[in-house]
Amino acid sequence: MAKEGEKMLSVADLERAGSKKLPDSIREFYNSGSTEQLTIHENSRAFSKYRVRPRVLVDVSKADTSTNLFGGQRVSFPLGVSPAGVQAMAHPDGETATSRACAKRGVSMGISSFSNYSITEVRSAGTNVAPIIHVMQLYTMKDRDLQLRIIRDAELAGCTAIFLTADSPVLGVRYNEWRNDFRTPAGLAFPIIELTTERIQNQTHDSGFTAFNDDAHNWTRDIPWLRSVTKMQIWIKGVLTAEDTLLAVQYGCDGIIVSNHGGRQLDGVPATIDALPECVAAANGRIRVHVDGGIRTGTDIFKALAFGAECCWVGRPAIWGLAVSLSMAVACQMGSVHTECLGRPAENSFAA
């Protein structure tokens, strides 16, 4: 285990160091799963059931981890940073720092609809460093005009694909948010959905989400509509079964992300590494299959690729990276006066 000031060698070190910097309610918001925490724990634990069957005396001197994603764009590694909202609670630079780090490391990034920076700000923070793939995460929103504005902004900014989050008709029940009466801190904006904390001040995370997301969403209504309004690729995020993989094929989607939202939505659903094989089999090469949830080591990635995923994504590790980059002075102010933070530009420690 890394002690204070020691080199950080693993994502587990990053988790400990990053978590320590954050006020309790913010740390719990980021780190927690829903209700009994079954799925969040299962996501990580499930990887340890599988063993790698090694072959030896193989020439690895020219091993190359780079690959093409989304039909031809090069990345240095089959890894991306999943869309995760409200990253400015972990560091004032939030999603722009994550974008810089992803570009620096040549991996892709998902932009959450609940980003604290606009699509253009996030994207240009990355492209100023190096070419980078951004995908835009969308919910099935009640306000279709706003949803369309987000789609147009994503197209203009140069996003490659939409990740339509399909596992969140309602927000998962996270006890920590109720116990802590979690609200986003004053001063934080949500420019993509055209809101500020001040305008949603009377809303808990849960009620804010309910007002925003359409729980009447369904394949027939939403996928053809999306297809009719954009040429960006359409990926369904949150698939865990062969049945839904077949529907994604049927509705002409470009890919799926096998995901349980990092164990934050319906608790008790399978670990993603366990759900992956049936989804890969159902896709049968017709659509692409990515996966996220509990991926913390290189061998986790190896196992996911061995089970047929094309690429892995990670959510919380990037947030811990942001938090680690936070100077202690800024960390002490967090939770109350984010706007006055004197953060140095973040080098997201996850990727930098």
Ligand SMILES: Cc1cc2nc3c(=O)[nH]c(=O)nc-3n(C[C@H](O)[C@H](O)[C@H](O)COP(=O)(O)O)c2cc1C
């Ligand atoms: C703090 C936090 C916020 C998240 N926000 C979103 C979001 O806005 N949209 C979304 O589709 N998924 C969201 N996710 C889920 C991630 O995209 C991803 O599926 C999950 O974090 C992967 O699991 P991991 O954190 O174990 O790597 C969020 C996850 C976390 C931890």
Ligand SMILES: O=C(O)C(=O)c1ccccc1
């Ligand atoms: O917390 C989440 O998992 C999530 O998806 C979300 C939803 C709304 C705002 C921020 C994050």
